[in-house]
Amino acid sequence: MIARVIVDVTTNQTDRLFDYLIPAPFQAAIVPGVRVVVPFGPRKVQGFVIEVAKTSTIDAGKLKPVEQLVDIEPPLTRELLLLSEKVKESTLSFHNTALKVMLPAAMRAKYKKEAMIHPETAYELVAKEIKRYFTSAEAVLDWDELLKKAGDAEKRLLLKALKEKTILVLPKVGTQGKKKKQTLVHTVRSPEELAQLKAALPANAVKQQDVLQHFIDRPEPVPVAELLEAVRGSRSTVKALADKGILCLEEAEVWRDPYEGRHYERQASLPLMEEQRQALEPILQAIDGEYHRTFLLRGVTGSGKTEVYLQAIERTLAKGKEAIVLVPEISLTPQMVTRFKERFGSDVAVLHSALSMGEKYDEWRRIREKQVRVAVGARSAIFAPFENLGMIIIDEEHETSYKQEDAPRYHARDIAIERGEYYQCPVVLGSATPSLESFARARKGVYELLTMEKRVNDVQLPDVTITDMREELRNGNRSMFSAALIAAIKQRLQRQEQIVLFLNRRGYSTFVLCRDCGYVAECPHCDISLTYHRTTHSLQCHYCGYTETPPTRCPSCEGESIRFFGFGTQKVEEELKKILPDIQIIRMDVDTTRTKGAHEKLLDQFGRGEGDILLGTQMIAKGLDFPNITLVGVLAADAMLHLQDFRAAERTFQLLTQVSGRAGRHEKAGEVIIQTYSPDHYSIQDVKSHDYLSFFQKEMLLRKQAGYPPYFYVTLIHVSDTDLPKTIEVTKKITNYLRSKLSPATKIYGPAASAIPRIKDRYRYQCMIKYKVEPYLTKILHEVVQTYQGEMSRSDLSIVIDTNPYMML
Numbered sequence: 083m084i085a086r087v088i089v090d091v092t093t094n095q096t097d098r099l100f101d102y103l104i105p106a107p108f109q110a111a112i113v114p115g116v117r118v119v120v121p122f123g124p125r126k127v128q129g130f131v132i133e134v135a136k137t138s139t140i141d142a143g144k145l146k147p148v149e150q151l152v153d154i155e156p157p158l159t160r161e162l163l164l165l166s167e168k169v170k171e172s173t174l175s176f177h178n179t180a181l182k183v184m185l186p187a188a189m190r191a192k193y194k195k196e197a198m199i200h201p202e203t204a205y206e207l208v209a210k211e212i213k214r215y216f217t218s219a220e221a222v223l224d225w226d227e228l229l230k231k232a233g234d235a236e237k238r239l240l241l242k243a244l245k246e247k248t249i250l251v252l253p254k255v256g257t258q259g260k261k262k263k264q265t266l267v268h269t270v271r272s273p274e275e276l277a278q279l280k281a282a283l284p285a286n287a288v289k290q291q292d293v294l295q296h297f298i299d300r301p302e303p304v305p306v307a308e309l310l311e312a313v314r315g316s317r318s319t320v321k322a323l324a325d326k327g328i329l330c331l332e333e334a335e336v337w338r339d340p341y342e343g344r345h346y347e348r349q350a351s352l353p354l355m356e357e358q359r360q361a362l363e364p365i366l367q368a369i370d371g372e373y374h375r376t377f378l379l380r381g382v383t384g385s386g387k388t389e390v391y392l393q394a395i396e397r398t399l400a401k402g403k404e405a406i407v408l409v410p411e412i413s414l415t416p417q418m419v420t421r422f423k424e425r426f427g428s429d430v431a432v433l434h435s436a437l438s439m440g441e442k443y444d445e446w447r448r449i450r451e452k453q454v455r456v457a458v459g460a461r462s463a464i465f466a467p468f469e470n471l472g473m474i475i476i477d478e479e480h481e482t483s484y485k486q487e488d489a490p491r492y493h494a495r496d497i498a499i500e501r502g503e504y505y506q507c508p509v510v511l512g513s514a515t516p517s518l519e520s521f522a523r524a525r526k527g528v529y530e531l532l533t534m535e536k537r538v539n540d541v542q543l544p545d546v547t548i549t550d551m552r553e554e555l556r557n558g559n560r561s562m563f564s565a566a567l568i569a570a571i572k573q574r575l576q577r578q579e580q581i582v583l584f585l586n587r588r589g590y591s592t593f594v595l596c597r598d599c600g601y602v603a604e605c606p607h608c609d610i611s612l613t614y615h616r617t618t619h620s621l622q623c624h625y626c627g628y629t630e631t632p633p634t635r636c637p638s639c640e641g642e643s644i645r646f647f648g649f650g651t652q653k654v655e656e657e658l659k660k661i662l663p664d665i666q667i668i669r670m671d672v673d674t675t676r677t678k679g680a681h682e683k684l685l686d687q688f689g690r691g692e693g694d695i696l697l698g699t700q701m702i703a704k705g706l707d708f709p710n711i712t713l714v715g716v717l718a719a720d721a722m723l724h725l726q727d728f729r730a731a732e733r734t735f736q737l738l739t740q741v742s743g744r745a746g747r748h749e750k751a752g753e754v755i756i757q758t759y760s761p762d763h764y765s766i767q768d769v770k771s772h773d774y775l776s777f778f779q780k781e782m783l784l785r786k787q788a789g790y791p792p793y794f795y796v797t798l799i800h801v802s803d804t805d806l807p808k809t810i811e812v813t814k815k816i817t818n819y820l821r822s823k824l825s826p827a828t829k830i831y832g833p834a835a836s837a838i839p840r841i842k843d844r845y846r847y848q849c850m851i852k853y854k855v856e857p858y859l860t861k862i863l864h865e866v867v868q869t870y871q872g873e874m875s876r877s878d879l880s881i882v883i884d885t886n887p888y889m890m891l
């Protein structure tokens with residue numbers, strides 16, 4: 083038998099299948115999707131088995147054998163293997179890169195496998211050849227070492243024993259220590275049955291009744307220690323119920339549950355508002371009818387989109403299927419997670435970057451081993467290895483974080499639709515401010531548009547006031563707060579209501595400038611100004627990490643008028659305290675949320691009313707739902723407008739709408755004050771009038787005129803090298819080549835220096851393609867990489883192609 087393998091070597095020449103012989107002992111164990119170690123030239127490398135074939139076109143005598151098995155069970159399903167080919171094609175990435183992105187980080191690292199006698203096997207009955215290694219029932223051995231030591235016959239025996247579950251092999255990841263074992267208590271009886279059994283117990287069996295009540299309220303399995311603590315009972319109570327066959331006790335491996343120790347009260351689904359009901363209906367039809375359709379759910383902030391998601395998932399689970407929910411990393415707030423846990427309990431796995439590598443891996447395994455049916459996570463959760471997928475939801479679908487900026491440069495939305503087609507299941511894209519691409523598609527009928535214009539319970543959208551900071555300056559107000567904002571804050575303090583103060587930091591940073599000569603401190607390796615960090619009193623480059631101490635004299639004119647411009651959250655806090663000394667500020671930014679759980683702790687504090695103001699950057703813009711917030715203030719609203727990015731206006735509108743949506747979500751009315759230097763810009767005016775459609779129309783017109791998405795597709799080719807003339811020359815060649823190959827209607831721009839012309843001492847040039855139809859583009863771009871990367875193979879020239887760029891730098 084032959085294994086056809088993609089090796090983990092990232093070069094053009096190796097990006098194809100290689101054939102290896104499968105040695106007899108591995109015959110049953112090697113299936114598509116497992117990873118193996120194979121000889122590759124003088125080295126040994128890891129690889130993915132893509133196919134298993136009977137014969138090879140290459141002479142058997144020339145084939146080398148697979149050396150080692152990395153996985154016991156294939157981590158990648160057949161569907162994901164197929165998907166990896168599409169990802170490779172559409173993003174022009176290497177196949178190994180497309181495969182690896184689907185695995186949790188822990189699996190990309192090296193890990194050990196521990197072998198032991200299976201706990202369900204009686205040691206006495208184990209064959210003596212195996213007992214030779216496992217000298218006791220408790221022995222734990224390194225599986226790979228063991229296979230290396232064993233002869234062929236023994237190897238076969240060991241693998242057979244593994245298959246027959248005589249021995250058990252478990253992966254061991256990270257430094258989290260050994261897998262713990264624990265006794266779990268669970269019941270197969272329904273709550274109704276339990277209620278009957280409880281009623282039938284003698285009146286003095288109080289503890290037994292308590293235990294049953296516990297399972298009536300929370301049917302999921304619970305560790306015995308936790309149960310005993312909850313009911314203040316003893317082991318004998320549980321044992322008595324187990325003896326009666328009502329409860330079952332089971333030794334189980336303990337998963338590292340990142341949400342351990344927290345209780346989630348079960349929440350039943352809410353009776354829907356009329357608009358929610360109308361939005362949900364067609365989704366339920368697709369679930370019941372088992373067909374694929376992409377829905378775009380545009381619902382204003384607070385319209386109850388999450389409840390629609392939850393009920394769609396309920397129906398999916400009732401059909402015995404699984405669901406993936408994507409949320410942007412920053413809105414994976416405890417509040418959001420809680421809503422899913424409360425509805426689906428232990429059926430949910432959560433994947434986000436705040437988890438340790440081991441925790442993430444465990445959550446991933448819970449999906450792969452079918453212990454959960456709902457996965458909630460950021461971008462990469464779109465690859466959750468479910469095999470009976472019934473629903474994919476992307477919340478805040480307009481978020482740019484759904485696009486991966488490293489290879490493979492995929493967009494989660496495209497992957498979702500690909501998987502939705504494969505499983506014939508609906509995909510729901512939700513947002514208050516859909517991306518222009520998605521909304522345009524919905525208008526053309528490619529997606530089905532669902533709309534919710536009203537907030538739940540007819541709560542009004544907040545009043546938005548725009549204050550012109552130029553006007554403030556003219557009136558002699560030099561502070562960073564407008565008079566209107568200060569007045570509104572004072573009013574809230576009096577009424578004991580809460581305030582969110584949002585500082586838009588993207589595209590805005592503190593830099594050092596000499597007032598006399600105009601000198602700006604720049605990174606010596608990148609053509610970009612350095613950012614001042616107050617906490618460490620240092621100047622840093624955000625691209626390469628270069629750090630220096632801020633100058634006290636201007637290095638250029640020797641003058642002493644060096645000033646720090648711009649402001650951060652700390653500065654805002656200080657300034658506000660000068661005006662309102664007694665104010666309680668909870669500041670949330672990268673500095674205050676660095677430690678694990680800090681984010682949640684701060685939000686809890688704010689929720690309990692321990693602060694008047696929640697002050698923060700992008701991380702407080704979404705997902706917050708606190709009834710006492712009645713004022714949202716936005717500082718530097720237009721900071722993003724001036725980025726060199728055709729989506730700058732769209733992103734400004736989306737962010738401002740999002741953050742405004744935090745105000746007045748419940749009984750108390752909300753107000754928003756937006757401070758800006760561009761009060762007339764449509765992206766800011768349309769936030770005031772809560773008018774997505776108006777914004778959409780204006781922005782579409784501009785995109786049409788400038789030839790940008792969604793009217794045209796854009797592909798960016800980045801070329802970089804340490805040698806400037808070579809960078810320009812290669813970019814020029816590529817541009818000419820494309821001009822000769824692509825249709826005359828297609829526009830090709832370049833070679834042009836990138837917006838940041840040098841990063842880490844590498845010069846950067848680019849070529850941009852704008853096109854409507856170009857059926858052979860992928861093939862042509864492949865040729866570009868082959869030709870020009872290949873030609874320069876011994877230099878450090880790099881060509882990066884982004885077929886759907888979100889970062890125009």
Ligand code: ADP
Nearest residue numbers: 352353354355382383384385386387388389538
């Ligand atoms: P969105 O995601 O659209 O901004 P949410 O899903 O956060 O809105 O809902 C806003 C608030 O309304 C939440 O507090 C939620 O619990 C509540 N809510 C949603 N649907 C209903 C409903 N049908 N009845 C009562 N409250 C609801």
Ligand code: ZN
Nearest residue numbers: 605608623626
């Ligand atoms: Zn730098």
